[in-house]
Amino acid sequence: MPTSDDAQNFDEFHEPNEPAQRAFGAREQLAIWLLLGSAFVVILNETIMGVALPELMHTLGISASEGQWLTTAFLLTMSVVIPITGMLIQRVPTRALFIAAMTLFSVGTLVAALAPGLPMLLVGRIVQACGTAIMMPLLMTTVVTLVPPGQRGRIMGRISIVMSVAPALGPTVSGMILEVLSWRWLFLLVLPIAIVALVLGGVRMPNVGVRKRTSIDVLSVLLSVLGFGGLVLGLSEIGSAANGQALVPPFIPAGVGAAALALFVWRQLSLQRTDRALLDLRTFKSRPYALSVILIACASMALFGSLILVPIYAQNVLGLTPLQTGLLLLPGGLLMGLLGPVVGRIIDAHGVRPMLIPGTIVTALALLSMGLFPDTTTVWQVLATHLVLSVGLAGVFTPLFSVSLGSLPVELASHGSAMLSTVQQVSGAAGTALFVTVMTLVSVSWAGGDPVAVDAEALAHGTRVAFIIGGVIASLGAIVALFVREAEAEQQSV
Numbered sequence: 001m002p003t004s005d006d007a008q009n010f011d012e013f014h015e016p017n018e019p020a021q022r023a024f025g026a027r028e029q030l031a032i033w034l035l036l037g038s039a040f041v042v043i044l045n046e047t048i049m050g051v052a053l054p055e056l057m058h059t060l061g062i063s064a065s066e067g068q069w070l071t072t073a074f075l076l077t078m079s080v081v082i083p084i085t086g087m088l089i090q091r092v093p094t095r096a097l098f099i100a101a102m103t104l105f106s107v108g109t110l111v112a113a114l115a116p117g118l119p120m121l122l123v124g125r126i127v128q129a130c131g132t133a134i135m136m137p138l139l140m141t142t143v144v145t146l147v148p149p150g151q152r153g154r155i156m157g158r159i160s161i162v163m164s165v166a167p168a169l170g171p172t173v174s175g176m177i178l179e180v181l182s183w184r185w186l187f188l189l190v191l192p193i194a195i196v197a198l199v200l201g202g203v204r205m206p207n208v209g210v211r212k213r214t215s216i217d218v219l220s221v222l223l224s225v226l227g228f229g230g231l232v233l234g235l236s237e238i239g240s241a242a243n244g245q246a247l248v249p250p251f252i253p254a255g256v257g258a259a260a261l262a263l264f265v266w267r268q269l270s271l272q273r274t275d276r277a278l279l280d281l282r283t284f285k286s287r288p289y290a291l292s293v294i295l296i297a298c299a300s301m302a303l304f305g306s307l308i309l310v311p312i313y314a315q316n317v318l319g320l321t322p323l324q325t326g327l328l329l330l331p332g333g334l335l336m337g338l339l340g341p342v343v344g345r346i347i348d349a350h351g352v353r354p355m356l357i358p359g360t361i362v363t364a365l366a367l368l369s370m371g372l373f374p375d376t377t378t379v380w381q382v383l384a385t386h387l388v389l390s391v392g393l394a395g396v397f398t399p400l401f402s403v404s405l406g407s408l409p410v411e412l413a414s415h416g417s418a419m420l421s422t423v424q425q426v427s428g429a430a431g432t433a434l435f436v437t438v439m440t441l442v443s444v445s446w447a448g449g450d451p452v453a454v455d456a457e458a459l460a461h462g463t464r465v466a467f468i469i470g471g472v473i474a475s476l477g478a479i480v481a482l483f484v485r486e487a488e489a490e491q492q493s494v
Contacts, residue, residue: 028146031206032155035098038197040162042105042132045190046074047170052183054389059183069127070118072236077129078425081278084158084221085137086418089280095205097138102198109194113187134459135419136162138409140417144405153352153402157344157439160398165337167307172326172333179323196386206443217271220278230257231426235433279422280353280415283408289416291484292404293423295360298477299396300424301431302363302389305470306370309435310386313463317375317456318382328383330339332390339394344402351486352399366392368471375460396477403486430469438466 049056053067060067088097105128112124139159147155177185234254264279271277284290307329314320315329343355366389373382401420408416444461447454 028206031094032139032143032146032158034197034201034205035135035142036158036162038102038194039135039139039159039486041190041193042101042135043162043166044170044173045105045109045128046132047167048174048186049074049088052174052178052186054180055183056121060118060121061384063280066118070123072233073122074125074129074132075223075232075236075425075429076229077126078133079232079422079429080225080377081130081133082137082418082422082425083224083228084418085134085421086280086415087136087216087278089138089414089418093207094138094142095201095207096161097134098205099198101134101138102132102201104128104134104196106191106194106198109187109191113184113191117359136421137414137417139333139447140401140405140420143390144408144413145410147195149406151348152406152477153346153348153398154341154344156197156347156401157340157342157398159401160162160340160394161337162342162426163397165333167303167333168331169330171311172323172330175321175323175326217267217276217278218277220264220267220271223260224278225259227257227264228422228426230254230260232429233257235426235429238433246296273337279413279418280412283412283416284493285417286407288407288484288486289404291480292400293420294480295396295477295484296400296404296420297358297423297427297430298473298480299360299363299393299400301434301472302367302474303393303431304428305435306367306386306389306445308432309439309463309466310382311461312436312439313373314379316380317460317463320378320379328379329386331383332386334449336390336394339391340398343394343398347399347402352403352484353486355395356399356403356484357400357481359392360481362392363389363396364471364474364478366471367467369473371468371471373464375457375464375468379461390461397488407486435466435470438469440461442466 049070053070056062056067056070092100108127108129108131110123111125111127112121115121117126139162143152143155143159174186177189230253234250234252235259237250237253238250268277268279268281272280272282284293298464301360310329311325314325320328346355368384369385369388405413405416406419439459439462441462442465443454444459446452446458446461
């Protein structure tokens with residue numbers, strides 16, 4: 001077996017029958033840290049635009065519905081690119097794919113920073129999203145390929161830091177920057193960090209895994225674009241429709257997306273017989289993986305739904321400023337990050353169930369308790385409940401990443417990580433749309449059907465109902481968690 005000293009071998013393609021595992025030495029650890037740092041930067045960028053929207057509306061002279069496309073287009077691009085990454089990871093050397101991802105992100109960041117108006121800023125965000133979409137599946141696949149099973153929980157704990165702290169820091173960092181600088185600095189401050197990661201990765205990133213020279217099925221790509229893109233657009237427009245700002249009726253893109261997704265599944269089932277699938281669905285033959293996907297969907301809806309609803313409640317009901325709201329969310333995100341490695345060490349020693357089952361229960365209870373918030377809730381009550389929610393989610397994501405990918409054959413790891421990232425994005429969009437739609441409809445109904453008459457009391461009532469529905473979804477996830485069992489990964493072909 002080659003060791004980390006065999007530097008020349010990292011630049012070679014491997015034949016399908018060549019072992020992909022290597023010693024987990026200093027070079028491999030550096031690769032994981034580079035991927036973790038890069039993933040943190042690109043995911044942090046996902047959530048910076050929400051707080052910046054009011055300033056962008058004023059500076060660029062755009063409406064709220066136009067500005068919302070900076071987030072919607074980002075999510076759409078992510079949902080389109082992520083399903084393709086499973087195939088890319090198998091075809092393209094790790095170093096080349098990392099360079100491509102960080103180059104796209106850096107170029108997009110530069111374009112956004114220099115954008116004279118909304119169209120070019122939108123182009124920059126789309127290019128950024130292309131790089132971001134590649135990073136998380138590449139990170140998780142590399143971890144499964146390089147890290148020995150006994151250390152995998154600890155590394156997955158670090159991934160949970162990226163998944164939890166980066167989105168929570170986004171609004172806080174954005175609010176702090178906008179207090180003293182213009183919106184362009186949201187991108188200018190990120191750009192040098194991205195360039196440093198790009199240079200280091202270009203020099204030090206090893207190539208791992210098994211390369212497969214298979215043809216790209218164009219029909220699968222088109223169906224993936226229509227399927228996942230249509231679903232995310234439809235879900236995003238549901239929230240906009242509730243506010244009377246939808247550009248198209250949500251059922252049109254959602255319907256097209258559902259139909260295209262059904263055809264996409266049929267196509268993959270056909271292609272995977274000859275190992276040519278864009279996204280290999282044989283991953284779902286693993287029961288732990290299939291159940292983990294369901295749980296990640298529930299947890300992502302809870303995480304992203306709360307990230308959109310708590311700021312709305314804090315600003316429009318409690319009267320906090322954007323910066324104060326970002327600071328309110330910050331402790332929960334940091335707590336999830338601090339708990340990630342701890343949870344990872346526990347699951348390495350005792351398995352996933354001692355953390356996963358309590359984590360899902362605590363998550364459900366926290367969301368249900370948010371459903372009791374009146375319009376007179378104190379900031380400290382919101383902070384305490386959000387911290388409890390963060391503790392619960394910390395006990396969910398790390399075990400799920402570990403048990404899901406750890407139960408797959410090595411050759412399906414790239415497809416498995418791409419599917420997890422896709423489910424997370426689509427579920428996050430679904431959670432955001434569901435929470436916002438329920439909040440809006442209930443608030444307007446409470447105000448007598450007049451959107452203009454919605455006050456703090458009506459909005460508080462709408463957020464309570466939305467949180468209760470989120471708690472019900474999380475409770476269903478807690479039930480599913482009872483059936484999750486760890487399985488040894490199959491090392492042979494399926």
